[in-house]
Amino acid sequence: MKIRIKFSKQGAMKYIGHLDVMRFFQKAMRRADVDIRYSGGFSPHQIMSFAAPLGLGLTGSGEYLDIEVLSCGTSAEMVRRLNAVMVEGMEVKSFRLLPDDAKNAMSLVAACDYTVRMRDDYLSGLSLTGRRFFEGLTDFIENGDLNVTKKTKKGEKQMDLRPLIFEHRLVEDGEAIFLKLSSGSTDNMKPEQLLAAFCESRNEEYPPFAFRINREEIYARADDGQDGPRFIPLEDFGENIE
Amino acid sequence: MRKLALNEEILLSVQQPARYIGGEVNMIKKDPKKVDVRFAMCFPDVYEIGMSHLGIQILYEMFNRRDDVYCERVYSPWVDLDRIMREKNIPLFAIESQDPVRDFDFLGITLQYEMCYTNVLQILDLSGIPLHTAERTWDDPIVIGGGPCAYNPEPLADFFDLFYIGEGETVYFDLIDTYKESRKSGESREAFLKRAAQIPGIYVPSLYEASYNEDGTLRDFIPLCPEAPAKVKKQLVMDMDGAVYPEKPLVPFIRATQDRVVLEVMRGCIRGCRFCQAGMIYRPVREKSVERLKELAYSMLKSTGHEEISLSSLSSSDYRGLEGIVNFLIEEFHGKGVNVSLPSLRIDSFSLDVMSKVQDVKKSSLTFAPEAGSQRLRDVINKGLTEEEILTGAGEAFKGGWNRVKLYFMLGLPTETVQDIEGIALLSEKIAERYYEIPKEQRTGRVQVSASSSFFVPKPFTPFQWARMCTKNEFLDKARTVNHKMKEMKNAKSLRYSWHEADVSLLEGVLARGDRRVGAAVESAYRKGALYDSWTEQFNNDIWMEAFEECGIDMDFYTSRERGADELFPWDFIDTGVTKEFLRREWENAAAERVTLNCRERCAGCGVRRFGGGVCFEDQN
Numbered sequence: 001m002k003i004r005i006k007f008s009k010q011g012a013m014k015y016i017g018h019l020d021v022m023r024f025f026q027k028a029m030r031r032a033d034v035d036i037r038y039s040g041g042f043s044p045h046q047i048m049s050f051a052a053p054l055g056l057g058l059t060g061s062g063e064y065l066d067i068e069v070l071s072c073g074t075s076a077e078m079v080r081r082l083n084a085v086m087v088e089g090m091e092v093k094s095f096r097l098l099p100d101d102a103k104n105a106m107s108l109v110a111a112c113d114y115t116v117r118m119r120d121d122y123l124s125g126l127s128l129t130g131r132r133f134f135e136g137l138t139d140f141i142e143n144g145d146l147n148v149t150k151k152t153k154k155g156e157k158q159m160d161l162r163p164l165i166f167e168h169r170l171v172e173d174g175e176a177i178f179l180k181l182s183s184g185s186t187d188n189m190k191p192e193q194l195l196a197a198f199c200e201s202r203n204e205e206y207p208p209f210a211f212r213i214n215r216e217e218i219y220a221r222a223d224d225g226q227d228g229p230r231f232i233p234l235e236d237f238g239e240n241i242e
Numbered sequence: 243m244r245k246l247a248l249n250e251e252i253l254l255s256v257q258q259p260a261r262y263i264g265g266e267v268n269m270i271k272k273d274p275k276k277v278d279v280r281f282a283m284c285f286p287d288v289y290e291i292g293m294s295h296l297g298i299q300i301l302y303e304m305f306n307r308r309d310d311v312y313c314e315r316v317y318s319p320w321v322d323l324d325r326i327m328r329e330k331n332i333p334l335f336a337i338e339s340q341d342p343v344r345d346f347d348f349l350g351i352t353l354q355y356e357m358c359y360t361n362v363l364q365i366l367d368l369s370g371i372p373l374h375t376a377e378r379t380w381d382d383p384i385v386i387g388g389g390p391c392a393y394n395p396e397p398l399a400d401f402f403d404l405f406y407i408g409e410g411e412t413v414y415f416d417l418i419d420t421y422k423e424s425r426k427s428g429e430s431r432e433a434f435l436k437r438a439a440q441i442p443g444i445y446v447p448s449l450y451e452a453s454y455n456e457d458g459t460l461r462d463f464i465p466l467c468p469e470a471p472a473k474v475k476k477q478l479v480m481d482m483d484g485a486v487y488p489e490k491p492l493v494p495f496i497r498a499t500q501d502r503v504v505l506e507v508m509r510g511c512i513r514g515c516r517f518c519q520a521g522m523i524y525r526p527v528r529e530k531s532v533e534r535l536k537e538l539a540y541s542m543l544k545s546t547g548h549e550e551i552s553l554s555s556l557s558s559s560d561y562r563g564l565e566g567i568v569n570f571l572i573e574e575f576h577g578k579g580v581n582v583s584l585p586s587l588r589i590d591s592f593s594l595d596v597m598s599k600v601q602d603v604k605k606s607s608l609t610f611a612p613e614a615g616s617q618r619l620r621d622v623i624n625k626g627l628t629e630e631e632i633l634t635g636a637g638e639a640f641k642g643g644w645n646r647v648k649l650y651f652m653l654g655l656p657t658e659t660v661q662d663i664e665g666i667a668l669l670s671e672k673i674a675e676r677y678y679e680i681p682k683e684q685r686t687g688r689v690q691v692s693a694s695s696s697f698f699v700p701k702p703f704t705p706f707q708w709a710r711m712c713t714k715n716e717f718l719d720k721a722r723t724v725n726h727k728m729k730e731m732k733n734a735k736s737l738r739y740s741w742h743e744a745d746v747s748l749l750e751g752v753l754a755r756g757d758r759r760v761g762a763a764v765e766s767a768y769r770k771g772a773l774y775d776s777w778t779e780q781f782n783n784d785i786w787m788e789a790f791e792e793c794g795i796d797m798d799f800y801t802s803r804e805r806g807a808d809e810l811f812p813w814d815f816i817d818t819g820v821t822k823e824f825l826r827r828e829w830e831n832a833a834a835e836r837v838t839l840n841c842r843e844r845c846a847g848c849g850v851r852r853f854g855g856g857v858c859f860e861d862q863n
Contacts, residue, residue, distance in 0.1 A: 011243040015259035020495045027267070027493060027547030030579070038579050042602040046579065057254050085547070087265055088244060122251065209251040 002098040003067050004105060004238045005082070009060045013089035018053035024090070025065060031085035034078070037068040051105035051218050051234060052112070052183060055190070062113075062217035064105045064234045066098070075240040096238025110221035111166055111231050112183045114191045117176040117212045124210035126199070131174040138177065140198045141168050148197045161197065164189040166229060180231070183218070247335035247342075248323075256322045260495045261289035264315075264337035267493035268545060270302070272312040274339050279418055280346040281305050282336045282383065284316035285354070286361035287776070292317040294500030296554065297352060297389065299488040301410045307486070311418060314338035316349070318361045319368065321774065327368055334368035343369040347421065349383040351402075353391035356753035357746065357776035359398060362387075363768040366401065373765065375403045375448050380431050384421065392445075393523055394702040394813040397756040397764060399447035403435060407816055408443050408477030409509075411485050416441050436469040443477035445816070446470060452758050452812070458799055460757060460810045473817045476523070480855040482509065483534040490545040502550035502583065503542040505535050507567065511556035512841035512857055514848075515613070516624045516832050517652065519701040520556055522825070523818050525848060526856030527841060532563035536570055543580060550581040559588035560842075568596055576600060588627075589635035594642055607646035607692075608639050614655055615665025615724075621835045622657050624828070629669065637676050646690045647673055653720040653741070654698040654712035656832060663720050666693055667727035667737070674733035692738040693728070695721065697747035701754050702813040703820065705828030710804040711751045717744040745783040746775070751801040752790075757812040760800070762793040821849040 009021065016024070026046055029036045038044035051064035072078055078095040086092065118130060128136050140146075146161040164187055167180035181189045191213050196206040219231035246253070246263055253259040274280060283301055285292030292298065298315070305313035314336035319327060327334070333342040343349055349371065351362055366373050371382045378385070387395060388406040395405045406414070417438060424434040439446040449470035455461045465472055479485045491503070510527035511520065539551060551571060555561060571582045582600045587593040589608055597606070610632050614620045617629060636647055651666050670691045677689035697717045700709040712720070721741040728739045752760060766789035774780035790797055805811070807826065814822065824847060831838055838846050841857045851858040 012246060012263045012265050015253050015263050016495045017260075020260065020497075023497070024267075024495060026549065030547035030549070031267075031544065033544075043581065044579050056259075057250070085267070087267055087269075089265065119250070121249075209254060 001069050001072065002100065002102055003069055003072070004096050004098050004234060005065050005067065005092060006094040006235050007063050007090060007092045009054060009063055009090060011089035014057055014059045017056050022050060028082060028085050029067070032081045035069050035071045037070055049104050049106055052109050054215060058213045058215060060215040062215065062233070064218055066105045072241065074242055094235055096235060097241050098238045102237055105234050108220035108234060109184045109218055110182070111180055111219040113216035114179045114181065115171065115176055115214045115216055116179065116191055116195065119210055119212055122210055124207040126204055126207060126210065127202070134170055134174055134177045137198050138168065138170060140201060141165060144201055146197065148193060161189060161194060245340055247340040248332070252326055256326070257320060258496055261317065261320065262323065264340070266495060268490040269338060269492060270306045271338070274312055274341065277312040278310040278422055279348065281311055281313040281348045281350060282316045282343045282346040283313055284349060284351045284365055286318050286351055286358045286365050288320050289317045290496060290498045293492065293494045293498040295352065295354065296504050296506060297410065299491050300486060303488040304411060304414070304486045316343055316365065318364060321780065324364065324368070324773070333370050334365065344371055344382065346383045349385045351385070351387050352389040353387050354389050355776060356391055356750045359753060359764045360768040360772045360775055362398065362401065363765060364773055374400050378403065378431070390519060390523065393816060393818065394754065395445065395447065396758050396812040397753050397760040399758050400761045402447060404438055405445040405447065406443060407445055407474050409479050411479045412477040413441050413443050417444060436467060439470045442475050445474045460812055462810065463812070463815055473815055476816065476818045478853055480528065480853060482528045482530045487538060489538065489541045491542060493546045493548070501548070502552050503539070503546060503548045504552055504554045505538060506530065506554045507535060507558055507561045508555045510856065512560050513557060513626060514624055514838055514840060514846065516705040516828055517655065517698060519704050522703050522820050524556070525820055525850040526853060526858050528856040529561060529563070532566040535567050539571060543575065549579055550583055551575065552583040552585065555586065558584065558586050559593070565592065572596070572599055589639060591638060594639055598642055606644070607648050608636065608644050609648045610635070611650040612669060613650065613652050614662060615651060615669055616662040618835060619655060619658060619662040621837050622832045623655055624832070624838055626837070626840065632669070633672060633676050636673050640677050640680050641684060643686055645677065645686050645688065647692070649691065649693040651693060651695040652698040653695045654717055656706060656709045660723060663723050664727045666695065666724045667731055670728065670737050671731040671733055674736045689736050690738065691736055694740045695724065696742045697744055699747055699751045699754055702811065703818055703825070705825045705832060707755070707811065707825065708805045708829050711801040713802050714744045714748060717747070743778070746781060748797065748801055749786055752797050755800055760795060763789045763795050766792055819850040819853055824848040
């Protein structure tokens with residue numbers, strides 16, 4: 001049985017890197033006595049894969065991992081059992097059964113939602129702060145030059161960010177911005193790239209510690225509708241086990 | 243959300259921020275305001291090393307079972323954070339509450355190896371605690387040291403208020419109660435220290451005075467007040483099944499050195515290797531029952547979710563319930579995604595059979611620790627492992643599919659000759675030859691024999707405490723002799739040889755058998771920037787040489803001098819139960835190349851029978 005688990009990673013958990021989050025969940029499965037499927041071979045490992053690694057320093061409210069189990073209880077029971085073995089900052093939000101032919105989360109990832117806030121306890125050195133910064137950023141997204149140079153393993157690459165930004169809007173009274181950005185193995189974009197490009201356009205240095213970024217949700221792409229691309233939260237591919 | 247002592251920009255600038263944030267699985271949370279005593283338990287090395295230490299996990303569990311005590315953890319900040327904390331004046335904090343260590347009642351520091359001594363001073367310094375016991379007031383925590391290096395605490399005597407000699411499970415609660423009474427009565431710190439000195443096993447260095455002969459040796463070591471006993475007695479757990487054990491050990495987020503459930507099967511060792519301090523100070527051997535181990539295995543795997551379980555002791559092959567517990571672990575957990583790992587097992591048909599079940603033969607190697615290259619020298623050090631046993635074990639392993647062998651040796655052992663040293667190459671060669679004796683179709687590729695040697699450091703409370711240690715040049719000459727001989731061997735291409743640095747070993751030699759005067763050099767080295775001396779890339783020998791020079795300390799006095807039979811040692815005031823007469827007898831047996839049988843074969847009369855249990859009474863139950 002294929003299972004998709006949605007979880008959040010908040011607070012001090014943002015200092016735990018992706019590989020350690022994977023190890024954490026492997027151990028959590030055993031603590032919660034989840035009847036997870038193991039691979040064969042001399043050193044069997046759990047069948048488990050994550051949708052998309054979250055960078056160190058970011059928090060997430062809608063993170064995903066897929067597992068395979070041989071048996072399990074209801075979704076409510078499994079969420080409760082897993083949460084009983086979590087730590088502060090890690091919370092399992094849903095445990096859903098996927099169809100047998102479901103693609104894994106990682107291969108589906110097409111977009112992510114982010115909320116970007118500015119820290120009020122940090123001197124960023126930027127000339128714009130708070131609301132004015134995000135208004136400026138909105139204007140930059142709409143009218144600025146979004147061609148950026150991206151460093152890759154092979155050298156430098158030109159990249160136009162504009163088609164990778166599906167949605168943007170000011171939230172929290174203009175004190176934060178919501179972004180829906182392209183994600184996945186091709187056309188992957190991170191919110192930090194946009195922030196850095198905006199700072200650069202103002203001839204200011206990007207202050208890497210000035211922002212708090214929360215990834216809200218991860219999506220797969222559905223067939224395009226009349227108004228452009230449509231996205232489905234990864235959770236929606238599964239159904240609750242009653 | 244829990245508060246953190248370090249801000250985001252610091253945490254995101256240092257390597258492995260998870261070292262400093264706590265919040266791990268099974269971390270104990272208490273309200274510090276609701277306890278009477280706050281205990282900061284420190285392992286003075288980086289988090290990943292410290293988190294792997296069983297002793298701290300045992301004491302963490304033990305202290306936190308008391309409602310009036312909150313025990314938290316402290317580790318050495320890595321050099322990147324160390325720099326930032328000094329720059330920004332950030333006080334060292336405990337992991338759980340993230341509160342400054344200086345606000346605690348106790349700071350306990352475990353001393354597992356000599357090369358952590360400068361880190362001890364780092365911990366005190368970053369905490370804002372005066373380095374010297376003499377300068378501390380009630381505004382500072384009581385600083386207490388424990389662990390194997392506390393068996394010669396003298397080089398650190400100036401820096402500690404108390405030392406705990408022996409196993410922590412026994413009198414710590416008495417100490418806590420004494421502290422509470424003392425604070426309640428409003429008496430002075432000095433008065434508390436005098437009270438503490440009366441608890442068996444607690445050593446208060448400031449209550450003793452050392453004086454020296456003209457030749458630099460210790461003349462006498464005397465208590466300065468009636469409260470301080472002339473002899474401090476080692477504390478020992480006698481009921482291993484009843485002793486506290488961490489059934490819910492902490493599970494770090496980042497991979498610690500020991501990322502597994504550790505089942506301690508017994509304490510002590512019956513073997514009596516003459517170089518081995520652990521084999522002497524943890525006498526007598528005390529076993530846990532197989533039943534208790536089974537319970538612990540279940541509860542610890544369940545509470546941690548670890549994918550590996552390992553047995554721990556000085557020599558697990560001598561645990562009488564070995565087959566029982568190993569077979570149980572394999573049947574119960576192997577195949578359920580839990581690996582069983584078995585370090586420190588003698589290579590024989592049982593262990594090979596077990597190993598072939600639990601590990602991938604192709605990927606693993608066999609390990610032997612002959613320690614010396616010739617049978618003569620193995621008799622001198624009382625290492626009861628014969629060439630025949632090694633070759634038989636290796637031969638059987640080769641038939642089972644293994645083709646990699648690791649061999650551990652020491653160079654610079656007492657009475658060592660060129661023949662003994664060359665024996666390292668000869669033994670390696672014989673093992674390689676044994677491989678080629680098995681039919682070609684049964685072999686799996688080429689054999690690889692990797693021998694490595696460390697330099698012998700004489701330790702207190704061993705029969706070799708009188709021994710002279712080699713000089714740097716002698717050590718390096720010996721290593722070159724082995725290396726040269728290795729190259730002459732017929733199967734040289736299958737043999738590898740590596741040796742340790744000599745500088746660190748010599749420093750360890752000074753600190754291990756040092757006296758109170760050595761403390762000044764530790765402090766001077768620390769002031770000059772020495773830190774993480776056990777980390778090769780951090781170790782700076784020049785600093786230490788300068789420090790010794792400056793403090794007028796002659797390293798050779800502590801290392802390459804053979805001590806006289808009547809010499810008073812700085813650590814002689816500690817009573818480990820093993821008598822000095824026994825150690826001396828063993829030193830003479832070594833010189834005569836006489837083997838002493840292990841505790842189960844024949845009692846050697848070392849003195850620990852007086853503890854009234856363990857291996858000394860096994861046949862009398």
